Amino acid sequence: MNESSPATPELMPRPDAPGDFKAAAGQPLPAGTAPATEDAVVAALRTVHDPEIPVNIYDLGLIYRLAIGADGDVAVDMTLTAPGCPVAGEMPGQVANAVAAVAGVGRVSVTLVWEPGWTPERMSEDAKLALGMI
Numbered sequence: 512m513n514e515s516s517p518a519t520p521e522l523m524p525r526p527d528a529p530g531d532f533k534a535a536a537g538q539p540l541p542a543g544t545a546p547a548t549e550d551a552v553v554a555a556l557r558t559v560h561d562p563e564i565p566v567n568i569y570d571l572g573l574i575y576r577l578a579i580g581a582d583g584d585v586a587v588d589m590t591l592t593a594p595g596c597p598v599a600g601e602m603p604g605q606v607a608n609a610v611a612a613v614a615g616v617g618r619v620s621v622t623l624v625w626e627p628g629w630t631p632e633r634m635s636e637d638a639k640l641a642l643g644m645i
Contacts, residue, residue, distance in 0.1 A: 532599065532600065532603050532622075532623040533603065533620065533621065533622050533623070534603035534604040534606070534607040534620075534621045534623075535607060535618065535619060535620050535621070536604070536607035536608050536610070536611035536618075536619045537584075537585075537607070537610075537611035537616055537617055537618045537619045538617065538618065539582070539583075539584075539617045539618060540582060540583040540615070540616075540617040544583060544615060544617075545583075545615055546579055546580065546581060546582065546583040546615050546616075546617075547579060547583060547585070547613045547614060547615030547616045548579075548615070549577065549579060551613050551614070551615065552577060552579060552585060552610055552613055552616065553569060553577070554613075555609045555610050555612065555613045556568060556569040556574055556577075556587075556606065556609065556610065557569045557570065558609050559602070559605050559606055559609050561573070561591075561592065561596075561598070561602075562597075562598055563592075563596075563597075564592065564642070565641065565642075566634075566638045566641050566642060567638075568589065568602070568606070569635075570634065570635040570637055570638040570641075571592070571633070571634055571638055572629065572632075572633025572634045572635070572638070573589050573590050573591060573592070573629060573633075574587060574588075574589050575588040575589060575590060575624065575627075576588035579616075580617075582617055583615050583616055583617035584616075584617045584618045584619070584620075585610050585616050585617075585618075585619045585620070586619075586620045586621075586622075587606060587607075587610065587619070587620070587621045587622070588621075588622050588624050589602070589603070589606060589621060589622070589623060589624070590623065590624055590625060590628070590629045591623070591629065592629050593629075594625055599623065602623070603621040603622070603623045604621075606621045607619045607620070607621045631644065
């Protein structure tokens with residue numbers, strides 16, 4: 512686990528896309544620290560759940576991009592099931608903190624985006640099964 516505690520996420524509008532939010536957490540890793548694996552970061556993403564749907568955000572298909580740098584910094588682009596979702600202001604911070612807690616993760620940047628819009632086709636087979644869609 513990253514020994515530094517994640518920073519309190521700051522939410523701010525993206526200047527290029529009004530209505531979108533960013534959250535940040537974590538700190539730079541010491542030189543020579545091996546970056547986290549994608550599997551470890553995905554496991555952390557799977558600990559975050561949409562409060563209205565009993566499935567994690569990764570299997571719901573809400574993660575659009577996951578990039579892990581050689582320095583351990585992680586960038587995530589994510590969406591929500593609907594723009595009016597009541598957790599829009601909270602979810603990016605929850606994701607940033609979950610990812611920042613992974614060993615080998617430095618700074619985390621999470622951007623909430625709305626394009627392309629989410630559709631149920633983005634869900635994993637496990638998520639569809641859990642929701643009775645197959």
